[in-house]
Amino acid sequence: EVQLVQSGPEVKKPGESLRISCKGSGYSFADYWISWVRQMPGKGLEWMGKIDPRDADTKYSPSFQGHVTISIDKSINTAYLQWSSLKASDSAMYYCARGAGDAWGQGTRLTVSS
Amino acid sequence: EIVLTQSPGTLSLSPGERATVSCRASQSVSSSQVAWYQQKPGQAPRLLIHAGSSRAAGIPDRFSGSGSGTDFTLTISRLEPEDFVVYYCQQYDSSRPITFGGGTKVEI
Numbered sequence: 001e002v003q004l005v006q007s008g009p010e011v012k013k014p015g016e017s018l019r020i021s022c023k024g025s026g027y028s029f030a031d032y033w034i035s036w037v038r039q040m041p042g043k044g045l046e047w048m049g050k051i052d053p054r055d056a057d058t059k060y061s062p063s064f065q066g067h068v069t070i071s072i073d074k075s076i077n078t079a080y081l082q083w084s085s086l087k088a089s090d091s092a093m094y095y096c097a098r099g100a101g102d103a104w105g106q107g108t109r110l111t112v113s114s
Numbered sequence: 115e116i117v118l119t120q121s122p123g124t125l126s127l128s129p130g131e132r133a134t135v136s137c138r139a140s141q142s143v144s145s146s147q148v149a150w151y152q153q154k155p156g157q158a159p160r161l162l163i164h165a166g167s168s169r170a171a172g173i174p175d176r177f178s179g180s181g182s183g184t185d186f187t188l189t190i191s192r193l194e195p196e197d198f199v200v201y202y203c204q205q206y207d208s209s210r211p212i213t214f215g216g217g218t219k220v221e222i
Contacts, residue, residue, distance in 0.1 A: 035212065037159075045151075045159065045202055047212040061211045062115060095158055100149060100206035102170065104158035 002026040004034075004096050004105035011111045012086050019082035020108045022096030030054050032099045034079040036070060039107075040092045048094075051079060086112045116141050116205050120215035127220065133190040135218045137203035142183050149204045150179055150188045152197075153217075159202065163188065190220075198222050 007021045022034060036048040049060035051070045058070050071080045079096060091112045096105040117140040127133055137148075145166035151159040161170040163179035166186065176191040190197055203215040 037214075044217040045153075045204075045214040047204075047214060050212070059211065061213075100164075100204065100212060101151060101159065102161050102164065104160070107158055 002098065002103045004098060004103055006094075006096060006105040006108045009109040009111070011113070013114055014085075014087055014112055016086050016112075017082070017084050018086060018110070019080050020094060020110070022079045022081075022105050024077045024079075024098065027098070029077040030074060034070075034072070035097045035100065036068075036079075036081045037095045037097060037101075038064075038092050039095065048081070053079075086110075088112050088114075115211045116143060116207065116213050118203055118205060118213055118215035120201075120203055120218050122218060123216070124219045124221060126222070127193055128222065129193050129195055131193050133188075133193055133197070133220055135188040135201050135203075135220075137181075137186040137188070137215050139184040139186070139205060143186075143205045143207060145182045145186070147205055147207045148179070148181070148186050149206065150177075151202045151204065152199055153202065154196075154199045162201075193220070 003025045005023050030053045033050045033052045035050040038046045048064040049070050051058045051072050053074050069082045093107045093109050095107045119138045121136045148166045150163040153159045162177050167179045178189045180187050201218045206212045
């Protein structure tokens with residue numbers, strides 16, 4: 001069974017850094033890129049970017065370029081999404097997905113508040 | 115990037131009725147790179163349709179996708195009670211950033 005398991009909810013303060021994770025299992029991890037998708041409270045889905053596990057090539061949405069970093073550790077089938085300096089406006093649910101979205105993680109809820 | 119505009123924003127129907135959700139792209143998209151998702155409250159999205167008209171594994175045949183160029187449609191032939199949730203279209207052209215439509219809520 002294909003599974004993407006994400007790290008747990010986070011509560012952080014503005015200015016702090018953070019890295020959340022997404023671990024794939026049940027399939028050949030290297031064969032599918034991983035996407036990250038943001039969903040702000042009560043709003044729609046926003047594609048943030050993707051990474052190819054074979055060569056760590058990344059593509060970002062123009063809206064998120066420079067604000068987040070997507071990385072991967074192929075040896076442990078895990079993709080990451082990280083921020084160097086969080087803002088309150090980063091509060092949202094973050095999902096990872098296999099490829100464009102044929103399998104999804106359960107989501108990681110991020111709350112940024114002073 | 116390609117902007118996807120879904121209509122209507124909210125669709126009010128009754129169980130057993132037919133639902134039609136539209137998705138219009140700002141530029142032509144290959145129908146083989148259009149998908150539809152369903153999202154229930156508190157859950158991650160679920161893939162319904164990929165490659166424009168192919169149902170994902172386990173998706174009932176009351177769900178269908180069609181369209182080409184800039185106009186795409188998700189049709190639910192007979193609404194079941196569990197279908198009254200939110201639907202999103204997506205384009206995943208490999209040469210451009212992936213984008214989602216704004217979502218359509220199907221309500222009773």
